[in-house]
Amino acid sequence: MLKKITVASVVIAVIIIISISLSLSSDDVLPESTVEETPSIEVQADVIMPTKVSRPGCEETDKCYIPSKITVEKDSSVTWINEDSAFHSVTSGVYDEPTGLFDSGYMDPYQTFSYVFDTSGTYDYYCTLHPWMEGKVIVE
Ligand SMILES: [Cu+2]
Structure with missing residues (x-):
């Protein structure tokens, strides 16, 4: 014992x-x-890529990018942050049709990406890895 x-x-x-x-x-x-x-x-981000958006479903509630639609004044920058554990991108255009205006490339978790919009208009963007992830920047 x-x-x-x-x-x-x-x-x-x-x-x-x-x-x-x-x-x-x-x-x-x-x-x-x-x-x-x-x-x-x-870093204060304007748009968040939340967790679990690497699987389809976020598009049903329009929450793949939060907010999915953001309005800014001309010459303002928009900053995105990837708060997911997977890679994501912020790429101008729609899926498979990038416009080439901006592209973050693959963003690591908690990496940020910023772009200054110097021309008024509506800019669609998406994630190159997840076709269902779509967002919009409206520049006034
Ligand atoms: Cu993604």
Whole structure:
């Protein structure tokens, strides 16, 4: 009985030592990455790509980009942020027919993309990876 308890406490001690050393080593890595990522968290985005839009369904409630339609004044910039865990893009035009005006390329999670609209008009955009993701910028 006593031997079992001793073995068990040795196992627990080893687990504790391993978890402490793991948390110490991850603490060593954290400060650097935290410093670099802080600015992007403070970015105020105008349009959000929310979670789970990489699967169809968001188009039914028009929430693949939130808001899916945004109106700005001429010479204003619009900033998008990818809050999903999957890649997305902000690409001018409609699916398979990009206009070439702007294209974010594949955006990593929490990456942002901005574009300044210097001409009035209505600009459709979409995600090159997910055909159901569509949005619109209206420039007045
Ligand atoms: Cu997408």
